[in-house]
Amino acid sequence: xxxxxxxxxxxxxxxxLALPIWFFVFLVCITGTLATVSQEIVWLFDPAVRxxxxxxxxxRLGYDQVLAAVAQQQPQAAVHMLSAPSESxxxxxxxxxxxxxxxxxxxxxxxxxxxxxxVPLFDFRQFTRALHGWWLVPxxxxxxxGWYLVSLLGLPMLASLVTGxxxxxxxxxxxxxxxxxxxxxxxxxxxxxxxxMGIWSIWFIAVIAITGTWFLIQAVLYDNAISISSEGVPTxxxxxxxxxxxxxxxxxxxxxxxxxxxxxxxxxxxxxxFFRLPSSAYDPLHIFGKAWYPLMFESAQVNxxxxxxxxxxxxxxxxxxxxxxxSMRPLxxxxxxxxxxxxxWFVFGLILSMMVLSGLMIWSKRTLIATAKQLxxxxxxxxxxxxxxxxTSQ
Amino acid sequence: MSGNSKLRRQWLRWRFHLxxxxxxxxxxxxxxxxxxxxxxxxxxxxxxxxxxNLQVGPWTARMAEWEVGEPEDEGRAGFVKAFTLAFxxxxxxxxxxxxxxIGQPRSLRAAGGLFAGTPHQQxxxxxxxARVTPADQLWLTVEGWDGAVHQAQIxxxxxxxxxxAWLEKTRSNR
Numbered sequence: 001x002x003x004x005x006x007x008x009x010x011x012x013x014x015x016x017l018a019l020p021i022w023f024f025v026f027l028v029c030i031t032g033t034l035a036t037v038s039q040e041i042v043w044l045f046d047p048a049v050r051x052x053x054x055x056x057x058x059x060r061l062g063y064d065q066v067l068a069a070v071a072q073q074q075p076q077a078a079v080h081m082l083s084a085p086s087e088s089x090x091x092x093x094x095x096x097x098x099x100x101x102x103x104x105x106x107x108x109x110x111x112x113x114x115x116x117x118x119v120p121l122f123d124f125r126q127f128t129r130a131l132h133g134w135w136l137v138p139x140x141x142x143x144x145x146g147w148y149l150v151s152l153l154g155l156p157m158l159a160s161l162v163t164g165x166x167x168x169x170x171x172x173x174x175x176x177x178x179x180x181x182x183x184x185x186x187x188x189x190x191x192x193x194x195x196x197m198g199i200w201s202i203w204f205i206a207v208i209a210i211t212g213t214w215f216l217i218q219a220v221l222y223d224n225a226i227s228i229s230s231e232g233v234p235t236x237x238x239x240x241x242x243x244x245x246x247x248x249x250x251x252x253x254x255x256x257x258x259x260x261x262x263x264x265x266x267x268x269x270x271x272x273x274f275f276r277l278p279s280s281a282y283d284p285l286h287i288f289g290k291a292w293y294p295l296m297f298e299s300a301q302v303n304x305x306x307x308x309x310x311x312x313x314x315x316x317x318x319x320x321x322x323x324x325x326x327s328m329r330p331l332x333x334x335x336x337x338x339x340x341x342x343x344x345w346f347v348f349g350l351i352l353s354m355m356v357l358s359g360l361m362i363w364s365k366r367t368l369i370a371t372a373k374q375l376x377x378x379x380x381x382x383x384x385x386x387x388x389x390x391x392t393s394q
Numbered sequence: 395m396s397g398n399s400k401l402r403r404q405w406l407r408w409r410f411h412l413x414x415x416x417x418x419x420x421x422x423x424x425x426x427x428x429x430x431x432x433x434x435x436x437x438x439x440x441x442x443x444x445x446x447n448l449q450v451g452p453w454t455a456r457m458a459e460w461e462v463g464e465p466e467d468e469g470r471a472g473f474v475k476a477f478t479l480a481f482x483x484x485x486x487x488x489x490x491x492x493x494x495x496i497g498q499p500r501s502l503r504a505a506g507g508l509f510a511g512t513p514h515q516q517x518x519x520x521x522x523x524a525r526v527t528p529a530d531q532l533w534l535t536v537e538g539w540d541g542a543v544h545q546a547q548i549x550x551x552x553x554x555x556x557x558x559a560w561l562e563k564t565r566s567n568r
Contacts, residue, residue, distance in 0.1 A: 024413040078512035097514045101480070102436035121431055136420040136427050141466075146419065225469050248488055248540035279510035281490045 007167060008374065014163035015363055017156045018356060025157075026356040028150055031132035032208075033349030036334050036342050038125040043090065045124075048107045048117025051091045058111045060088075063256035063275070069113025070094055070106065077106075082256070082275040084110070086290070087338055091116055133215075143219035151219060154212030161205045164198055174199045190361040197351045197358070204348040205355075211332035214325065230319045235301040235311040236282045243305055253278070253304040256285070263287045263300035266309045270298060284310045291315070294336040295327040440515060441478040445553055450536045451544025453485035455492075457534070459553065464560045465522050473522040475557055477532075479509055486513040493535045494518040496526050496550070502543060505535040526550075527565070528558045 018025050034041070043049050061069070063082065070079060077096035084092050091107040098104070105119040130136055137146025165171055180192045198205075221228065243251040254262075256275060264270050269291045276286035284301035291298055293315055301311045318326060330336040334345030441458025448455050460476035468474050481489050493499070495506025509516035520532070531547040538544070551558045 019410055021413040023411060024416045027417065078514055080512050097436065097512045099480075099483075099514050100436075101438075101440045101478075101515045103515075104435065121428065121435070123431070126431075127427075130427065131420055135416075136423040138423065138426055138430065146423075149416075149419075244541070245539045248538060250487060250490070250539050279512070280508055280516075282508065283510060 007169075010163050011167045012374065014160060014167050015359075017160045017163065018359060019363055021153075021156075022356055022360050025153055026353060028132060028153060029349065029353040029356060031128055033346055033353060035125075035128040035132045036345040036349055038128045039085075039090070039335075040339065040342065042124050046117070046120075049091055050116075051089055051110050053111045060110045061113055063260065063272075066092060066094075066108055066110070066113055067256065070096070070108060070115065073113075073115050074106075077104075080277050080279065082277070084273055086271065086273050093119075142223040147219055148216065151212055151216035154209050154214075154216055157205065157209035158213060161202065161209060165202070168195055168198070171195070171199050187362065187365040190358045190365070194355060194358040194362055197355055201348050201351050201355070204345075205352060207331055208352065211328045214328040215332070218325070218328075228319075228321055228325065230317065230322060231313065235284055237284055237303055237305070237310060239282070241303065241305070242281060250281075251305055254302075254307045258307055259285050259287060259302040259304070262302055262307045262309055263312075266312055267291060267298055267300055267314065270300070273297075278304050295330045296323075436515070440480060443554075445477075445548065448534065448546050448548065450534055450546040451538070451542065453489060453536060453538075453544070454482045455485070455534070455536075456480050457548070457553075459556070460517065462554075462556045465557060471521065472524075474519040475522065475554060476517055476519050477553070478511075479516050479518070479534075480514055488538050488540070489536055490539045491537045492516070492518070493537075494520050495533050495535070496520055496523060496530055498531075498533055499535055502535065502537065506533070522557070522561075526561060528561050 063084075066082070067079060070077060074096070076099055077094075078098075079094050079096050081095040082092060088110075092110050094106045094108050096104055096106060107116045107118065108114070109116055133147065133150060134144045135146035135149055137144040137149070139147075168174070174195060178196055180196055181188045245251050260270075260272050263272070267289075270287070270289045271291070272287050272289040274288040274297075276288075278285055285304045286299060286301055288297045288299045290296070296315060296318070298315060299313045300309050302308070303310045315323075334342050439458065440456055441460045442462045443459040445457040445459060448457055456479065458478045460478050465473040465475040477494055479492060479494075480486075481492075492509040493502075493505035493507060494509065495504075499505040507518040507520050509518040511517050528550055530550050532550060532553040534546045534548070536544050536546075550561075
């Protein structure tokens, strides 16, 4: 095959990769883009989510004070999780259950302890994630087939990136000489826009396609009961380390603040963002947070009776493979460096969505003609071959 | 013939936009999504099917079957079924731990699945041993902070008729 017809073939492959499913790809890109900033969108529309300080120098409450404030406002509520978003403009979130077995996620002001509201039944953040991540198809046994449907798109996206770069000869020159011709017709404009957006988002498309493909691999591994986790069995507090009580009452437990101090001695710099309170007499208090590496959580399991650290899960406990695989999710969602990283992901998500649209525009103006031409040429070649064989056989 | 080519023209025109039909999937699942969101908020009560009140030693507890239906196949862990429990308000501070198992436990160490959760709703999973029959019982073992251990039994057909139905079905196939 000549060099020219080979690049022609690559071009056709590139064109046909997304085309038959362009609308689906486009919607997945759009919903994913929305999902990156869904928390911020909720913040804009629901004042209960905001962490407004009563005045400029009001200190944030300690975690024990927060729990005390919740208990005072809702004595019946049993808190089992508390999350303190690392972005300080968000309210704390306390997950509670009530005596009638109903549950709620409460927004708690970190300065005053006031319960400002609860997560509504239509949770925009969760809804966009579910729509983007698994097309709302419920999880029954193992991963939902919607998850497969969406994560399969990682493969054509990766292939689109590679073939796109092969087709766009000397694409690096596009960085030095950006071209966007506005006045030479729609086809030229969309072509220029597609190439220009494409080369500036090579890194982003690669990140999304690779992490998206990881989600596919993750589901396949899980559904086939293959584990790559180096995490052992859950930590339990040993029976003999639980103090006996003479009066038949539960022994006193340490508070969250003391547990954090204890955890920080073992994991210097640990900034707690998430607590899971003991769910039984044998369950430790789980503290999750990030130290220096923004993509992964470290955790300490603290004995609630004596404050000792029963176990930890540190960066160094992960295998090399886990370092890669556990970094995949935050890289996909962009929620690892505050609002600015999210905004970068949002903008590039929009660009990626526009790549799909501009690709469609180019195709509708050009690819059909190119395909017809290629087929014609092939037929012509075949005719020549047939004629040639006919001649030689005579 | 002309009708056919008209159809063909429509197909040629719209074939690449057919993936828009995939939107029907999330639209179709939307009611189920909100139904499950409601269940997540505990609107199902303690569990899908209340078993009733249970006296175990000095304490009373409410128990429920978390989901009615066949037990879940957890691969190497075997088949498991989840039950939920809540002790009375004055009982829970006195209770250290509660365990659930099918058949009489030989010791406290083998008392079965540990209940975990909040005082208002605790979950335990029991594994379904291969030799279980519908005539077996569910044993609830409760350990108090004072060191006392109390037990109560619930016949399987009261605890979970759906489990008994599944047992009868699978056991008769052997």
